[in-house]
Amino acid sequence: MTLTHQEAGRTPERPASAPRARRGRRSRRRWAHLVYVAPALLMYGFFVLKPLVTSVQYSLYDWNGIGPATWVGLDNYRRVLTDPDQLSIVGHAFELIIFFTAVPVFLGLVAAALMHGLPQGSFSTVARTVLFIPQVIPLVAAGIVWDWVYSSDGIANQLLSAVGLGGVTRPWLADFSAALPAVGLIGSWVMLGLCTLLLLTGINKIDPSLYEAARIDGANRFREFVHITLPGLRREIGVCVTVTMIAALASFDIIYISTQGGPGRSTMVPGVEIYRLAFTQREIGQASAMAVILMVLVLVTIVPIQRLTQRSDA
Amino acid sequence: MITTSRPSRRFLAALAVTATVALTACSAPGADESTTSDQAAGDVSTELTDKDVTLNLYLETGFPIVEELSKEFTRQNPNITFKIRSDQFAALTENAPRVMASDDAPDLIRLPTIADSASDGLLLNLDPYYEAYGWDQFPASQLEQMRVDDEGSRGSGSLYALGVGYSVTGVYYNKEIAAEIGMDEPPTTIDELEDDMAAAKAAGEQPIMQFNDIGGAAFPFQALLNQYSDPADVSDWIFQKPGATIDTDAAVEAATHLADWADKGYFTDDVNSLDYTNMVGRFAKGEGLFMFDGDWESANLDKSMGDKVGFFLMPTEEEGGEPVAMGAPNTYVVPAKAAHPDEIAYFLNWLHTDEKARQIIVDDSGAAPGGPASLPVPEVPETSLTHQTLAAAATIGESGVLTDFVANATSGIYADGIRPELQSLLDGRISPEDAVKGIQDEYESELGS
Known part of the structure; x- marks a missing residue:
């Protein structure tokens, strides 16, 4: 799009020339593009493509990272895909999607819709800042703080006791059934600010005359939200869902800091498991196989969402 | 627009494919099986050099005991100085194999699990020093955990580590x-x-x-x-x-x-x-x-x-x-690629036998200093908790397991x-x-x- 636009803009400066010469120039310019992207492409190749390819290569070997490697073909993949423990780990990642994606996108929509109506002023600035702060805090620091919040005498339990819910208090991260949702909520807290901010900018791009027309037709705020805001935000929602889903499936820092996958294996996720396989157990092959499977999983979940929300006919 | 974007996409794909082929065509990752680290036995010196030597140590953050010992050692032997790098326990154990495999491997590393690294040929076999320094005077049970045999089982075979403090x-x-x-x-x-x-x-x-x-x-x-x-x-x-x-x-x-x-x-x-x-x-x-x-x-x-x-x-x-x-010794190993094996072995022998060094180990860590059974255990105040833990260690050493x-x-x-x-x-x-x-x-x- 940008390119066609530039072409059009430049045409007047270049008086009509023979079509042949133009094509020659064009192809030269085509290669000239490559010169500009070459540095980035080299970096991309070295830091993204090469590791990707080596991971695939490692995943076919039994290797401890130092000694000799033995070719095992697809055995590493077979192990990951048939071991119920490993499969439950993948299941946890999908459970986290509820907390990393569904909750923040829903709450983000509500928050954005509410804040949209507010006049520009200190309140909306403060609200936006408060919501966005978790994005700025390093996840490791957040993990440590939440560790305290969830401890036996932490704020979470103090608040629950204060409102008369002393019966449900527990050391959240030590509880087998509560640990995964508890860790997931940390993710919701982190992702909410990002989603709200993205959606808020999206709302501001929607043509105000649409709202005006709806109001003249007698629509209330809920109807406005469903019929104007939601469809208008389709692309932004797509971005939110994509980014947060990748964060859920590839989550590492929060879990590593707060629970290390425990208690038992109740919060173990692929990211931590890959790290553990590679650096604690020194099973580079199996870790690589798990990493490749994780990448495929991310692609399989993300691509349909992209197709659905980024269609150009919208 | 479509025509301009296509070649670069094709180019990218080509690049990826070329890279894949180039890399997978390479041999398997990792070292060749032929690499060995055995050194000629008996080719060691128990005399400390009089040249200026700097020993590189890679230690665990939060356990300054070896650093304290190194200061005392330099006081006694001014020509030997130390360069110390520390990491948190997890980072240390995860990095150690790669650090030892690198060309500028340190002379001494804190390493809790030694069997894998010994099998990979990363650790210096300390048997020649065992002979040369007469470490057979140490109680055999003290060194048992730090032996690895040819099959990679611990408990017997060659000596690959020594403890700095033996904990119970x-x-x-x-x-x-x-x-x-x-x-x-x-x-x-x-x-x-x-x-x-x-x-x-x-x-x-x-x-x-x-x-x-x-x-x-x-x-x-x-x-x-x-x-x-x-x-x-x-x-x-x-x-x-x-x-x-x-x-x-x-x-x-x-x-x-x-x-x-x-x-x-x-x-x-x-x-x-x-x-x-x-x-x-x-x-x-x-x-x-x-x-x-x-x-x-x-x-x-x-x-x-x-x-x-x-x-x-x-x-x-x-x-x-x-x-x-x-209980276990806090194990320290010498990488096979260490630049100064003789000097670091001298240091290890010194900290097991020197009176001052043994006192530092007891005072700083509360663990027993190990070493020859004939040497006295350093004195600590009788009312202190360390006195009780040392007595417990002595009980185990004399009549327990x-x-x-x-x-x-x-x-x-x-x-x-x-x-x-x-x-x-x-x-x-x-x-x-x-x-x-x-x-x-x-x-x-x-x-x-």
């Missing part, structure tokens, strides 16, 4: 709570230990303060296991002897006691998320009658609790039985076997039989692969 574990107890529940003497049998726990619970006190966020329940678990089973079987399992198993009646009995303690509320309700630092902090503040831990905490607890804390070895099943404790930690059996057993199984056990989710079997399954899957 047991039970710390809060003397104020003990007085409150009428416990005048440390328990001498497991039954008495459990009676004291019950009395503490009845008095509204926390019977046990134990961390288990990363599997610290292994301390009481192995303390029990050591009493119920033949310690040699436990050692065989840790040393990866062929056919060794932890799926035994003794281990089930140990796990049953542990589950029973959890069921009766002897552990804190957040035991599965309680970390080591908080455990020690809460115990030092007076919460908890017992804490299963090692002598490395004694100097620290001496400072924070004074005379309100005591230490005893895990009691035996029957009164007067042979005491068994788990020392086993390594079950957590040291394989590199992944602690995180992937012991931690999840014992956490589930304390939560009452699995039976003692399943917990023990789960640990054994993880052990076999790791050794099998």
Whole structure:
């Protein structure tokens, strides 16, 4: 799009020339593009493509990272895909999607819709800042703080006791059934600010005359939200869902800091498991196989969402 | 627009494919099998050089003992200086193999699990120094854990590490709570230990303060296991002897006691998320009658609790039985690629035999200094906790048995076997039989692969 636009803009400066010469120039310019992207492409190749390819290569070997490697073909993949423990780990990642994606996108929509109506002023600035702060805090620091919040005498339990819910208090991260949702909520807290901010900018791009027309037709705020805001935000929602889903499936820092996958294996996720396989157990092959499977999983979940929300006919 | 974007996309694809082909065409990753690190035996010197030498050390953050020793060594031998790099324990153990494999490997590394690295040829075989310095004067049990044989099993074979401080574990107890529940003497049998726990619970006190966020329940678990089973079987399992198993009646009995303690509320309700630092902090503040831990905490607890804390070895099943404790040297290895093996071996020998060095080890770590059995153990104030832990270590050395930690059996057993199984056990989710079997399954899957 940008390119066609530039072409059009430049045409007047270049008086009509023979079509042949133009094509020659064009192809030269085509290669000239490559010169500009070459540095980035080299970096991309070295830091993204090469590791990707080596991971695939490692995943076919039994290797401890130092000694000799033995070719095992697809055995590493077979192990990951048939071991119920490993499969439950993948299941946890999908459970986290509820907390990393569904909750923040829903709450983000509500928050954005509410804040949209507010006049520009200190309140909306403060609200936006408060919501966005978790994005700025390093996840490791957040993990440590939440560790305290969830401890036996932490704020979470103090608040629950204060409102008369002393019966449900527990050391959240030590509880087998509560640990995964508890860790997931940390993710919701982190992702909410990002989603709200993205959606808020999206709302501001929607043509105000649409709202005006709806109001003249007698629509209330809920109807406005469903019929104007939601469809208008389709692309932004797509971005939110994509980014947060990748964060859920590839989550590492929060879990590593707060629970290390425990208690038992109740919060173990692929990211931590890959790290553990590679650096604690020194099973580079199996870790690589798990990493490749994780990448495929991310692609399989993300691509349909992209197709659905980024269609150009919208 | 479409025409301009296509070639670059094709170019990208081509690049990726070329890269893939180029890389997969390469040989398998890792070293050739032919690389060996054996050096000619006997080709070592026990004379310290008079040239200026700088030794590179790679140590664990938070344990400054080797740094203290290095300062004293430089004081005595000014031509030897030290360059020290430190990392947190996890980072250190994860980086160590790659650091040792690199061309500028340090001369000494703190390394807790040595079997894999020894098999990979990363560690210097210390046998020539053992001969040259006469380390056969050390009690054999002191060095056993640091031997690795040709099959990669520990417990026998060549010497690949030495300890800086030889630790022993047991039970710390809060003397104020003990007085409150009428416990005048440390328990001498497991039954008495459990009676004291019950009395503490009845008095509204926390019977046990134990961390288990990363599997610290292994301390009481192995303390029990050591009493119920033949310690040699436990050692065989840790040393990866062929056919060794932890799926035994003794281990089930140990796990049953542990589950029973959890069921009766002897552990804190957040035991599965309680970390080591908080455990020690809460115990030092007076919460908890017992804490299963090692002598490395004694100097620290001496400072924070004074005379309100005591230490005893895990009691035996029957009164007067042979005491068994788990303990391990804080192991240090010399990489095969170390630039100054003679000088670092001299340093290691020095810290086991020099009077001042031994005093530093005892004062700073609370652990026994090891070394030849004929040398006296450095003096510490008789009222101190360290005096009690040293006495316990001496008891084990003279008339007891020392086993390594079950957590040291394989590199992944602690995180992937012991931690999840014992956490589930304390939560009452699995039976003692399943917990023990789960640990054994993880052990076999790791050794099998």
